[in-house]
Amino acid sequence: MVEVSTPATITPSVPAGERPGPGTYGRVTAWLSKRVEIALAQIDLTLPQYRVLGILSEGSAAASGLAQRLAVRPPSITAVIDGLVARGLVDRSHEESDRRRITLRLTAEGERTVVAADLCVDEYLESIAACLPDPDEMMVLRSLELWGHAMANFHQMRKQVQ
Secondary structure (H helix, E strand, C coil): CCCCCCCCCCCCCCCCCCCCCCHHHHHHHHHHHHHHHHHHCCCCCCCHHHHHHHHCCCEEEEHHHCCCCCCHHHHHHHHHHHHHCCCEEEEEEEECCCCEEEEEEEEHHHHHHHHHHHHHHHHHHHHHHHHCHHHHHHHHHHHHHHHHHHHHHHHHHHHCCC
């Protein structure tokens, strides 16, 4: 069962072409983030674990690269990775070319888990979007794809500046 509630502070309608009041974007994003956490709890994942699994689903990585991409300190990412390794979702291995470097990869179970997590989160967000009064407003889900592109471009731009 999907629980959907609406806080009074975010419900005012804004006329087309006008920007909502200060804080609206941040508050809605934080609220949406909590909804993602609730969806992930159904498959026993935390948001940080989901973020790591999502990046590793794109290919192997080093912990330092993950920490940088997720904008967290290396000790924080180590704790998340330790939990994922203990659950058999991520494998640590030494690189052949440099034995000091440790590479992280999804295991087969990790791949299945990230697919299940993606489906769970997508279904949950779709159920929330279905509460919009106009079926054409389901385009809000498309806007999340656009935010994904914007974040990837932003990350790439910041990497070039550093």
